[in-house]
Amino acid sequence: xxxxxxxxxxxxxxxxxxxxxxxxxxxxxxxxxxxxxxxxxxxxxxxxxxxxxxxxxxxxxxxxxxxxxxxxxxxxxxxxxxxxxxxxxxxxxxxxxxxxxxxxxxxxxxxxxxxx
Amino acid sequence: xxxxxxxxxxxxxxxxxxxxxxxxxxxxxxxxxxxxxxxxxxxxxxxxxxxxxxxxxxxxxxxxxxxxxxxxxxxxxxxxxxxxxxxxxxxxxxxxxxxxxxxxxxxxxxxxxxx
Numbered sequence: 068x069x070x071x072x073x074x075x076x077x078x079x080x081x082x083x084x085x086x087x088x089x090x091x092x093x094x095x096x097x098x099x100x101x102x103x104x105x106x107x108x109x110x111x112x113x114x115x116x117x118x119x120x121x122x123x124x125x126x127x128x129x130x131x132x133x134x135x136x137x138x139x140x141x142x143x144x145x146x147x148x149x150x151x152x153x154x155x156x157x158x159x160x161x162x163x164x165x166x167x168x169x170x171x172x173x174x175x176x177x178x179x180x181x182x183x
Numbered sequence: 184x185x186x187x188x189x190x191x192x193x194x195x196x197x198x199x200x201x202x203x204x205x206x207x208x209x210x211x212x213x214x215x216x217x218x219x220x221x222x223x224x225x226x227x228x229x230x231x232x233x234x235x236x237x238x239x240x241x242x243x244x245x246x247x248x249x250x251x252x253x254x255x256x257x258x259x260x261x262x263x264x265x266x267x268x269x270x271x272x273x274x275x276x277x278x279x280x281x282x283x284x285x286x287x288x289x290x291x292x293x294x295x296x297x298x
Contacts, residue, residue, distance in 0.1 A: 109187075109273050109292055110226070110289050111289070112286060171231075173218075173228075175223060175225040
């Protein structure tokens with residue numbers, strides 16, 4: 068099936084630093100999603116993007132839907148210790164006519180660790 | 184409380200012994216899905232269902248079966264488990280099969296070990 072390449076795989080940063088991660092695909096999507104997973108829990112949706120070029124923020128998080136529809140970026144500003152976790156991108160292709168969802172494809176994840 | 188529940192949370196079994204992992208949601212969601220999570224591979228979709236009696240294969244359906252007889256339940260069945268199905272499994276549900284399917288609520292996960 069499709070694969071999403073997510074980078075970096077892991078990163079160590081200091082509290083207060085900004086973080087950037089990205090996701091690229093070999094094919095297009097019309098929805099990009101970013102999730103965060105804390106240890107021992109399921110993923111939680113952070114941001115959803117629906118249009119190419121769209122830039123959306125959720126607090127200190129900002130995500131962009133790439134113009135080519137094959138990539139997306141997530142930025143976290145002024146990181147704090149609770150930002151620790153694994154961040155996943157996910158792409159979905161929905162029927163434009165019916166809005167019917169197809170399968171959701173996840174990236175391999177970026178493990179973020181924040182040091183004080 | 185709105186939630187997705189999975190049972191069991193942990194299971195150790197042996198090769199070939201049929202098992203079922205249950206998933207239930209109390210939010211009246213139409214869309215439900217199963218994923219497996221493996222180190223370095225992220226989450227991969229096994230099966231999804233857009234409504235009662237409607238199921239479709241995800242990226243890795245081999246060795247799994249599902250059923251959707253009721254809206255709230257979406258069990259995952261392993262007829263003859265093998266060690267390569269050792270993984271962490273997540274069930275998820277979403278309120279609508281339209282644009283809101285991205286708002287997926289995930290269950291707490293089931294860690295399965297097949298010996």
